[in-house]
Amino acid sequence: MNHTINWGTSCVNDTEAIYVTYNLAGKYDTITGQVFFPRNHSTQYINIYFVVYGDGKLLYTSPKMTPESLTQNIEFHVSGVQKLKIEFRGTNSGCVSNLTAQKAFPE
Numbered sequence: 001m002n003h004t005i006n007w008g009t010s011c012v013n014d015t016e017a018i019y020v021t022y023n024l025a026g027k028y029d030t031i032t033g034q035v036f037f038p039r040n041h042s043t044q045y046i047n048i049y050f051v052v053y054g055d056g057k058l059l060y061t062s063p064k065m066t067p068e069s070l071t072q073n074i075e076f077h078v079s080g081v082q083k084l085k086i087e088f089r090g091t092n093s094g095c096v097s098n099l100t101a102q103k104a105f106p107e
Contacts, residue, residue, distance in 0.1 A: 017051075017087035024054075024101060029079045033099035035062055036071040048090030052080035065094065 008105035035050070053099040063069075076086060078101065088094070 004024065011025040017089045019085055019087045022084040022101075023076060024081050025086050026050050026082055027103065028081070029077065029104040030075055031078055031084075031101050032073070032075045034071050034073055034097050036095050036097065039093060046092070047055045048088075048094035050086055050096070052076055053085040054078055055083055064090075070100075 014078060031052075035048075047064050047066060049062045049064045051058065051062070059078065059081070060074075063072060065072070074096075086096075088096075
């Protein structure tokens with residue numbers, strides 16, 4: 001799938017995380033996307049989630065997902081955030097796709 005961040009067991013476990021950072025420069029208001037499992041994923045116990053920090057403050061914690069979980073849409077607010085950090089956690093691999101930062105339309 002295009003525009004996807006994948007993370008796996010070789011990178012992350014229950015107590016450690018891998019992360020990505022973005023310089024938003026205060027230009028965006030919301031971030032949207034989807035979190036899911038790859039089709040070729042094993043059925044072993046899985047528990048994945050991610051947490052989002054804006055300028056060091058917790059902004060969002062995704063739901064914990066298992067193999068039975070359906071793809072979930074995500075959305076969180078980032079108004080005024082300069083630096084965004086997303087930490088991927090869990091006991092197996094997962095994916096986030098179409099992660100998009102948007103500016104709200106003026107009213």
